[in-house]
Amino acid sequence: MSTDSLPVVVALSAPFADPSQWRYCRPVSLEHLVGHRFAGGERTIEHWENFLLTEVCGGPQLEEGIAHPVHLFHIPIDGAGLTIAELFDLAEAEGPDRVGLESYDWEYFEPLREDVAYRCDGQIQSVIRRGSDEKDWDELVFAIELSDEGRLIARVTNTWQIWRAR
Amino acid sequence: MTAVGDEIPAWRMAEVRAEPMQTMAALLRDPNPVHWDRASTHSRGLEGRLVNQGPINVGYLANMLMQWQGPTCIRRLKVQFPDRVLDGDEVNARGVVTGVDSDTALCEVWLERPDGSRPVVGQATVQLSRS
Numbered sequence: 001m002s003t004d005s006l007p008v009v010v011a012l013s014a015p016f017a018d019p020s021q022w023r024y025c026r027p028v029s030l031e032h033l034v035g036h037r038f039a040g041g042e043r044t045i046e047h048w049e050n051f052l053l054t055e056v057c058g059g060p061q062l063e064e065g066i067a068h069p070v071h072l073f074h075i076p077i078d079g080a081g082l083t084i085a086e087l088f089d090l091a092e093a094e095g096p097d098r099v100g101l102e103s104y105d106w107e108y109f110e111p112l113r114e115d116v117a118y119r120c121d122g123q124i125q126s127v128i129r130r131g132s133d134e135k136d137w138d139e140l141v142f143a144i145e146l147s148d149e150g151r152l153i154a155r156v157t158n159t160w161q162i163w164r165a166r
Numbered sequence: 167m168t169a170v171g172d173e174i175p176a177w178r179m180a181e182v183r184a185e186p187m188q189t190m191a192a193l194l195r196d197p198n199p200v201h202w203d204r205a206s207t208h209s210r211g212l213e214g215r216l217v218n219q220g221p222i223n224v225g226y227l228a229n230m231l232m233q234w235q236g237p238t239c240i241r242r243l244k245v246q247f248p249d250r251v252l253d254g255d256e257v258n259a260r261g262v263v264t265g266v267d268s269d270t271a272l273c274e275v276w277l278e279r280p281d282g283s284r285p286v287v288g289q290a291t292v293q294l295s296r297s
Binding site: 049055057058062063069073100104 | 179186187189221225228232233240245288
């Protein structure tokens with residue numbers, strides 16, 4: 001993927017602690033999304049973006065060619081041919097202020113490296129409606145695998161909350 | 167020899183700053199203004215403080231682990247985000263070994279503010295270096 005055409009990625013954050021700040025989406029069902037496969041594609045980590053991302057995270061530059069582990073946030077999504085806006089559309093979310101991060105589960109079978117064209121494939125694994133005294137939300141789980149010439153390099157399993165109106 | 171109960175040397179971010187969030191937003195083409203426009207967080211009750219991106223918070227944990235066992239040591243990182251990290255916060259990445267299996271260590275990891283609160287918590291699997 002050319003970096004000239006990087007899709008929009010929204011770096012979700014934890015929910016606001018104050019319930020008055022929560023905003024909600026329509027209470028639709030997402031069960032039909034389970035098993036939905038993303039288009040898939042390739043994504044290369046370029047040196048300049050590795051340099052900048054490493055700086056952003058506040059650490060020293062790594063050994064030549066080793067990419068910072070935090071690339072597992074956006075490289076799989078980019079590589080699978082997705083934008084977060086498209087994920088929002090799939091989940092019938094209505095904007096980044098109605099979605100929260102629940103968890104990341106990132107597995108590294110080999111270190112990430114610059115200048116490798118990683119194959120990225122994935123799908124939506126589950127959608128579960130949750131609720132508490134304060135709000136309802138959909139727990140949406142998607143997973144994407146990175147491979148290089150057939151070798152599994154990494155896997156991400158990310159869980160988001162889509163906050164729903166009652 | 168790494169053993170259960172060992173503390174991982176902490177990694178400190180003395181002050182979370184706005185500029186790295188803004189660079190991250192540009193890298194990710196992230197349109198969410200809570201990471202780069204103070205006006206957007208005034209209306210959210212955050213008094214104009216910007217919200218650090220979740221991946222940057224995970225980056226602090228990764229830095230701690232790489233400082234401890236080298237740049238290719240991370241095998242798995244599972245994190246949850248019970249709270250936000252804001253610009254101006256001091257956070258320390260900390261961890262403790264909870265299990266050792268052959269050449270890997272299982273660890274509890276977290277970000278901790280000086281008041282003891284933990285906005286990010288998780289578990290890591292780390293390849294132990296041979297040295």
